[in-house]
Amino acid sequence: xxxxxxxxxxxxxxxxxxxxxxxxxxxxxxxxxxxxxxxxxxxxxxxxxxxxxxxxxxxxxxxxxxxxxxxxxxxxxxxxxxxxxxxxxxxxxxxxxxxxxxxxxxxxxxxxxxxxxxxxxxxxxxxxxxxxxxxxxxxxxxxxxxxxxxxxxxxxxxxxxxxxxxxxxxxxxxxxxxxxxxx
Numbered sequence: 742x743x744x745x746x747x748x749x750x751x752x753x754x755x756x757x758x759x760x761x762x763x764x765x766x767x768x769x770x771x772x773x774x775x776x777x778x779x780x781x782x783x784x785x786x787x788x789x790x791x792x793x794x795x796x797x798x799x800x801x802x803x804x805x806x807x808x809x810x811x812x813x814x815x816x817x818x819x820x821x822x823x824x825x826x827x828x829x830x831x832x833x834x835x836x837x838x839x840x841x842x843x844x845x846x847x848x849x850x851x852x853x854x855x856x857x858x859x860x861x862x863x864x865x866x867x868x869x870x871x872x873x874x875x876x877x878x879x880x881x882x883x884x885x886x887x888x889x890x891x892x893x894x895x896x897x898x899x900x901x902x903x904x905x906x907x908x909x910x911x912x913x914x915x916x917x918x919x920x921x922x923x924x
């Protein structure tokens with residue numbers, strides 16, 4: 742045999758031997774990781790229950806705020822609910838909003854933000870009010886200015902919770918929500 746063939750055969754044996762050795766170590770590692778997995782499965786349920794209890798406590802202590810945030814280039818806060826009567830004497834829920842114009846153009850709440858109120862899953866109609874202070878949604882504000890305004894809705898009844906939603910007009914990518922419990 743020539744020296745070249747012996748060297749090639751030697752290199753071939755080393756490569757094959759290396760592959761086999763790696764396969765052997767892989768199967769050992771797999772066996773190890775299988776043992777770890779099965780061991781961790783036995784120990785896990787205790788950890789999971791503790792974790793879920795902690796998460797539940799955190800949810801109760803600090804509810805996620807969904808009643809304020811940025812809707813496009815506007816910042817909106819759903820503030821509070823008060824009661825009033827419309828021009829017919831019907832019950833009205835008045836939602837107070839804070840509207841900040843962070844755009845570079847003048848803006849109106851009415852043409853920038855879409856708001857809805859629901860009772861029992863059914864949308865409430867807008868109410869028509871006689872007093873002043875209810876046309877602020879049509880007030881134009883300059884960039885950087887904040888406006889507090891009231892939006893009146895005809896109530897279905899005085900007991901069911903009122904759920905309020907606010908989105909940027911023609912976009913529902915980001916939705917602010919707040920629920921008002923009446924009783």
